[in-house]
Amino acid sequence: MNLIYYKNIDETLYTGELENGLKIFVVPKKGFNKKYAFFATRYGGCDRRFKLGGQWIDTPAGIAHFLEHKLFDMPDYNALAAMTASGASPNAFTSLGMTGYLFRCTDTFEDNLRMLLDFVSTPYFTEESVKKEQGIIGQEIRMVENNPSRAVSQNLLKSLYKNHPAREINIGSVESISKITAQTLYDCHRVFYNPSNMVLCCSGDFDPESIYKIAAEKITAAAGEVPERDYGEEEGPLPDRVKFEVQMEVAQPLFAFGSKISYIDDGREWTKKLLMSDLACELLAGDASKLYAEMYSSGLINRSFAIGTGSLPRTAVVLAQGRCSEPMKVVERLSQAAESFKVGAEERALFDRLKKTSIGNFLAGLDSVENICHTHAEGHFNGCLPFEYLDIISEITVEDAAAFIREAFSLERLAVSIVNPINKG
Amino acid sequence: MNLIYYKNIDETLYTGELENGLKIFVVPKKGFNKKYAFFATRYGGCDRRFKLGGQWIDTPAGIAHFLEHKLFDMPDYNALAAMTASGASPNAFTSLGMTGYLFRCTDTFEDNLRMLLDFVSTPYFTEESVKKEQGIIGQEIRMVENNPSRAVSQNLLKSLYKNHPAREINIGSVESISKITAQTLYDCHRVFYNPSNMVLCCSGDFDPESIYKIAAEKITAAAGEVPERDYGEEEGPLPDRVKFEVQMEVAQPLFAFGSKISYIDDGREWTKKLLMSDLACELLAGDASKLYAEMYSSGLINRSFAIGTGSLPRTAVVLAQGRCSEPMKVVERLSQAAESFKVGAEERALFDRLKKTSIGNFLAGLDSVENICHTHAEGHFNGCLPFEYLDIISEITVEDAAAFIREAFSLERLAVSIVNPINKG
Structure with a gap:
């Protein structure tokens, strides 16, 4: 494996790549008790239409999440139970752009790593077990659809985007998942779980070379074609729909409002824009801002x-959310403050403090093996590794942030999503 | 400060006590970026009736939580905003038996520690700000009352206990908090925020002595009387009410069922019983058990x-919970399996694995400065410090756990709480 030493944070990153394209990142953490492994594929809720062998293929909404659930089934055992029995805490999740399988343990790391690599790379589905899972996930979907916090975020994405697949709920609908068959799952596994579309990240007190060896021993499949993905026609800066209001069982209105951040097809520049957006949000209306104090x-x-900021595959959103009795007044006050935002001595001083806090949060994140692994997987898929962040943050100026604020929170670019209490009238 | 070195886990605990009784725990973590401070009082949602100067005093439900909210107000600034501006992430929470104030940071630890000690020990309330907070917390209460997961747990406690104050919701009701005045807050602060009822726990890469010095400089109040608390008449083993069913906006029934664990007035024995209860639960129906696999x-x-297991002041509950279409079948199957539970070779092997997992989880927790501070505060209030846990776990036998299972999940001791979907008929 290759070694990169980051002097400014005193961390070492080992990187490696198998011949079949599987990328491996290891960050040793001396003296830590916890050992963590994260095995991820660049395949999430948004990857529903893709090109393979020259053909465009459409798959049902919710397929990546469905596949995640089913992968724990092995022909003769259940991987979740087996790893739990072997002293690990295994889990998995599907986001809009990634599916990740993970475990945490203190001993028996190597045995559990073998099991993790085994079950994720072994597809095994029967029509019967797929049918059963449709029932289980169907219930999960109904829970999510009933959840006001999820609804308010999802309706914001539906308002902002005209085409992007983030419009649809990540785990699909009862109707969409009813179209999934064992064959669809085998096909998507073959396409997206091919080693060249995947990454293995480990952190803890262990020898990086032993991890490389285990990966090489277990992941022997050939490299596959990495599919081209279709996230819909390019979106303009304005929202598709300005306001989305629904009624649910809540005590007080829930709101979310925000705008789209236009994509940059360069990992480092894109990461810089997202970090800048975070700083800009804090500068305008974070806990330490004048506007926050005034509104509070x-x-x-x-x-x-x-x-x-919320990052999605090939796009991102900047958004404010919360609960309050008069959401539209918050939208007005915030966009007004944003449109007339100017950099004075006070803003400059706050921005310097915010940068320091951001660096502090980043350093604090290095104490967590989970955080290290997740950010390396995401960073790899986005083309910019996390240990570069400190350098990037130092380049961001308060003027950049101010310009971003004026644009991102200008009234014409905002979409507003509100969940109102049911009018019992 | 005094030093205890725990050889089996290679950790050092520094303990100290100011003349006024404030207890101080510091666990240095070499090489960590994050620094964490936790300043807590043994005063939570259950401490509503207490004896002081020979008199029994009753206070409204929700007072500890209300006081927590108001303490951030200083005569001339808001502590939350000030600490955020100074590069820390401050927060607070109120549980049934404790109120804790905390911050995380990387630099500027000492400045933030001074601010933390200052604002928690400085009561400042006006009738006007109390009125305003009644509105804010009133909204929080309505959110919580509307939350099906909270409802299902709270209704279980209501069913299990006849007298214990855990029956009431921790943050009170709109009606109970309407009785709070600035004077009530000053009184409760004087009684429960006296140094001899409090503990300061810090963990991170720093010198323990400097923390002691800052505490001695800032916390100069004299020791007060530690009030005797009334948690109601002693409870028998049977639940007050066998079944509690309500209807709410849920897609699928939510359930919680369990029984009371009888209290032992000895810190080490009580801690052992709670750890044993955790192991017993995993042995009967945890992820790695046969019963779980069968029901799943x-x-x-x-x-x-x-x-x-859920630990409450001077009592605890053992409980199972989840969502499913036929909760009563789960209750029956589980209590049936519990009543006929026997220790064979398989159970013995599983128990050994579970002990190992429990030790692994404990060690993993030592990588988190937050976890170290919270468990030391809790452990101090319960009379048994966390670094003793490994010794205690090793003493627990599978026979103890089996006897516990047969008793705790026997049908007659169980109360069942269910939230059903609203019948739209």
Whole structure:
């Protein structure tokens, strides 16, 4: 494996790649008790239409998540139970752009790593077990559809995008998953779980070379074609729909509003833009800003208010959310403040403090083996590794952030999603 | 400060006590970026009736949580905003038996520690700000009351206990908090935030002595009387109410069922009983058990199923919970398996693995400065410090666990709480 030493944070990253294209990252953490492994494929809820062998293929919404559930079934055992019995805490999740399988343990790391690599790379589905899973996931979908916090975010994405697959709920609908068959699962596994579309990240107190050896021993499949993905026609800066209101069982209105961040097809530049967006949000209306204090003390917002950036495959959103009695007043106050935002001495001083906090949060994240593995997988798929972040943050200026604020929170670019209490009238 | 070196886990605990009784714990973590401080009082949602100067005093439900919210107000600034501006991430929470104030940071630890000690020990309330907070917390209460997961747990406690204050929701009701005045807050602060009722726990890469010095400089109040608390008449082993069913907006029934664990007035023995209860739950129906596999594969339970122990002031509950279509079948199957539970070779082997997993989880927890501080505060209030856990776990036998299972999950001791979907008929 190759070694990169990051002097400014005193961390070492080992990188390796198998002949079949599987990428391996190891960050040793001396003295840690916890050992963590994260095996991920660049395949998430948004990857529903892709080109393979020159053909465009459409798959049902929710397929990546469905496949994640089913992969734990091995022909003769259940991987979740086996790894739990072997002293690990295994789990998995599917986001919009990635599916990740993971475990944490203190001893028996190598045995569990073998099991992880085995079950993720062994597809095994029967029509009967697929049918049963449709029932289980169907219930999960109904729970999610009933959840006001999920609804308010999902409706914001539906309003912002005209074409992007993030419009659809990540785990699909009861109707969409009813179209999944064992064959669809085998096909998608073959395409997206091919080693050249995957990454293995490990962190803990162990020898990087032993991890490389185990990966080479277990992942012997040939490299496959990495499919081209279709995330829909390019989107303009304006939202598809300005306002999306629904009624649900809530005590107080829930709101989310924000705008799209236009994509840059360069890993480092894109990462810089997202980090800048985070800083800009804090500068405008974070906990330490004047605007936050003003809105809080006037009772317009409460501690549920949050502002930040959400990264999606090949796009991102900047958004504010929370619960309050008059959401539209928050939208107006915030966009007004944004459109007239100017950099004075106070803003400059706050921005310097925010950069320091951001660096502090980044360093604090290095104490967590989970965080190290997840950010390396994401960073790899986005083309910019996390240990570069400190350098990138130092390049961001307050003027950049101010320009971003004025644009991103201008009224014409915003979409607003609200969940109102049911009018019992 | 005094030093205890725990050889089996290679950790050092520094302990100290100011003359006024404030207890201080510091666990240095060499090489960590994150620094964490946790300042807690043994005062939570259950401490509503207490004896002081020979008099029994009653306070409204939700007062500890209300006081937590208000303490961030200083005469001339808001502590949350000030610490955020100074590069820390501050927060607070109120549980049934404790209120804790905390921050995380990487630099500027000492400045932030001074601010933390300052604002927690400085009561400042006006009738106007109390009125305003009643509105804010009133909204929080309505959110919580509307939450099906909270409802199913709270209704279980209501069913199990006849007298214990855990019956009431930790943050009170709109009605109970309406009785809080600035004077009530000053009184409760004086009683429960006196140094002899409090503990300061810090973990990170720093010198323990400097923390002691800052505490001695900032916490100069005299020791107060530690009040005697009334948690209601002693409870028998049987539940007050066998079944509690309500209807809410859920897609699928939510359930929680369990029984009371009788209290032992000895810190080490009580801790041993709780650790044993955790192991017993895993042995009977945890992820790695035969019963779990059987119930899961027959579709009776899904991955939402969980079983474990909940610790409350001077009592505890053992409980199983989750979502499924036929909760009563889960209750029957589990209590049936518990009542006829026998220790064979398989159970013995599983128990050994579970002990190893439990030790692994404990060690993994030592990588987290947050976890170290929280468990030391809790351990101090319960009379048994966490670094003793490994010794205690090794003493627990599978026969103890089996006897516990047969008793705790016997049908007559169980209460069942269910949230059903609203019948739209």
